[in-house]
Amino acid sequence: MTTLEERPNTALLVIDVQNQVVEHAWDRDGVIGRINTLVERARAEDVPVVWVQHSDDQMPRDSDGWQYVPELVRHESEPVVHKRYGDSFEDTDLESLLAERQVGRLVVTGAQTDACIRSTLHGALVRGYDATLVEDAHTTEDLRQWGVPVSPEQVIAHTNTYWSWSDAPGRTGDVTPAAEVDFGPR
Incomplete structure (x- = not known):
């Protein structure tokens, strides 16, 4: 349960599913398809x-x-947060957008697992949010040529595993497959 007072709502975050970011991403089309289903x-x-x-x-x-x-289409009524740091909260208007919508729980999707996804998950938890990582709706590229010692599948599996154990006083992190995401309040 979130520590944010009177914030019972959930929001879906779609992080950085941009042409350059996912150009070489693992299971790109599958992840985008699952994100599209969650958006709908x-x-x-x-x-x-x-x-x-x-x-x-x-x-x-x-x-x-x-x-x-191009496979993902934002409706004009849906806000877009522009960022320059890994954590989607850092130096952006994300917090104020969520506060306006009384959001205390985030369902997180997108790219890249080992950068902006992880940073945003941790940023959410320390700011008082519950944060659900969608197990099969985040991705990364193969970074072994730059010294990362594991494959993209291993990075994703590791993130899913450790995030499922994440919590802090009064708030939780959890991991759920796209087909089982519940947008209802906690």
């Missing part, structure tokens, strides 16, 4: 969908690589 379910259940979009020197704002993948 959230909309049908009047659950806020919040889109997060990263930019930096290697992926400048408004470039082709910066754009969200």
Whole structure:
């Protein structure tokens, strides 16, 4: 249960599913398909969908690589959070958008598992949110050529395992497959 007072709602976060970010991602099409299904379910259940979009020197704002993948379409009524750091809360308006919608629990999807997904999960938990990682709706690319000693599948499995044990006083982290996500309040 969230430690945020009078924040019973859940929101779906779709983090950095941008052309350049997922170009070489593991199970790219499968992950995007599951995210699309979650977006449709959230909309049908009047659950806020919040889109997060990263930019930096290697992926400048408004470039082709910066754009969200064409398979995912944001509705005009759905907010987009622009960020420059891994944690989607850091130096953004994410917290105020969630507060306006009385959100105390996040369902997290997107890319990359070992960067912005992990950073945002930890950022949410320390700020008082419950955070559900969707087990099969986050991805990363193979970084072994840059010294990461494990495959993308192992990075994803490790993140799923350790996040399922994450908690703090009055709040929890958990992991759920896309087909079993419950957007209801905790």
